[in-house]
Amino acid sequence: MTTPPTTDGRGPLGTDAAPEHGACLTGGEALVRALAAHGVTDAFGIPGTHNLEIYRQLQRRGIRHVTPRHEQGAGYAADAYARLSGRPGVAITTTGPALLNIAAAVGQAYSDSVPLLVVSPGMPLRHPRQSTGLLHEMRSQTDALRAVAAFSHRVSSVDEIGAAVARAFTLFRTGRPRPVHIEIPLDLLETVEPVGAVRLAPPIVPTSADPAAVARAADALHAARRPALVLGGGARAAAAECLALAERLGAPVLTTANGKGVVDEAHPLSLGVSLHSPAVQTWLADRDVILAVGTELAESDLWSPLPSPSGVLIRVDLDPAQMYAGLRADVPLVGDARSVLGALLAERAGTAEAHAPALGSSPAHADVAALRTARDDETRTRDARWLPYLKAMRGVLAEDAVITSDSAQCCYYGALPHLPLSPGGRYLHPTGFGTLGYALPAAIGAKTAAPERQVVALSGDGGLQFSVQELATAAQLGLPLPVVVFDNGGYGEIRDEMAARGDIPTAVDLPAVDLPALARAYGGHGTAVRTPEALADALAAALATPGPTIVTVPEETPR
Structure with a gap:
């Protein structure tokens, strides 16, 4: 169905006061109105058949949108956006597989106490419990997301949407930040119902201890x-x-x-x-x-x-x-x-x-x-391979540079202890849940939050390929984004663990991929370096070049 003209008295950009009690809105408009009222200016996600009414409303409410190439990438980008900006990150998915795709990112946000709001459609309001074969149908999206989020809230009316958003932002402000999920029945997104004024999360005074x-x-x-x-x-x-x-x-x-x-x-x-x-x-x-x-x-x-x-x-x-x-x-x-x-x-x-x-x-x-x-001294043999390169990177980066990290040896053995940082900079790492593929989409989210700051993604060749398609997103945005990749030919950490057990390394050695060429195929840039000095030069050039630049460093792994 087509969306009726808004009756809340707002202008084309939706910048006027909140509507009076009794205005009629679609569920999609009620959602986006509530997000904008809570200060949301950016969202990450992928449109689908069931969430089009949400996308219809974003631009007119002044919310910019970034389109990653996978919902997990949308989650990681929104996660990093939240960590860097201090404002909740917002991700939009469609039903079923799309929502499950983002679940790993939700689990990471839960582990690292990140305020992430995931919004999705759900099965229709009166959808029978018996399976009917409807597109993207699954038994319970809310049950799936409750396993990794602080809560999953399925609304039952258009007017309740605003209350659900306010509930999410209240959690973000009052307690330990955690990710939340709001599900809106897909037919409710298109339904026009009377709504009241926007419900806002209350202002919170910081609490001190006893x-x-x-x-x-x-x-x-x-x-x-x-x-x-x-x-x-x-x-x-x-x-x-x-x-x-x-x-x-x-x-x-x-x-x-x-x-x-x-x-x-x-x-x-x-x-x-x-x-x-x-x-x-x-x-x-x-x-x-x-x-x-x-x-x-x-x-x-x-x-x-x-x-x-x-x-x-x-x-x-x-x-x-x-x-x-x-x-x-x-x-x-x-x-x-x-x-x-x-x-x-x-x-x-x-x-x-x-x-x-x-x-x-x-x-x-x-x-x-x-x-x-x-x-x-405890780790000199293991960590020495990264130290000259990390020192070269530090010499190029500004004090307020942002480094996004992956669950890679060069990150947790290398950069975490050995790349010095001041309070002006940030290092965003997927701790606890330990997902792979975080660095590149997180860098996109960080660059969206702070386009004026240097942002560098640091990863290994195995982890990067979990989300390498986000090079296309970075190229589309056209913002300078170096991606430094230490290439050890596969899953180096698991290879080492197998060897330490006395096992024959199995399924951990990956065929070589020309990652710089892949970056160029996506519309970016790429080069391979073999010395710290060459890395410094390549990093400086990448920071001044629009779009993503992959810089690979082949690793000589100790045996």
């Missing part, structure tokens, strides 16, 4: 002789407070993958992303007070079972469940990280300043230098 708990934590930190800070992604908005506490306490700082760069990794107190190091783990277990901010302290960051700290563990997190998940908090501080850390700083401001060490003179700085050396 004052008595803050006082206990401040006492413990003030008395600490061997303190340490562990910072996760939840600490990012409190970067200044984290640095102030570290310097005031003379406390070395570790970060998780998602917390990379919260404190400048060139700072003399920074150990960077080192939780996986046995030497660092032994040192951390001996701290008398550990302040963990916005982190699960998860095995995916430690790459081993959780160590048992011998001292007091203070945990700061929005999510109350984190206080007893994994390592139980001795002093739980539930609240917004910036507010909680601000309260901690204020609690002992008068007495703690006198104890603040001069920068560079604390024994902790010597500890950090020794631990960095011990960490690097």
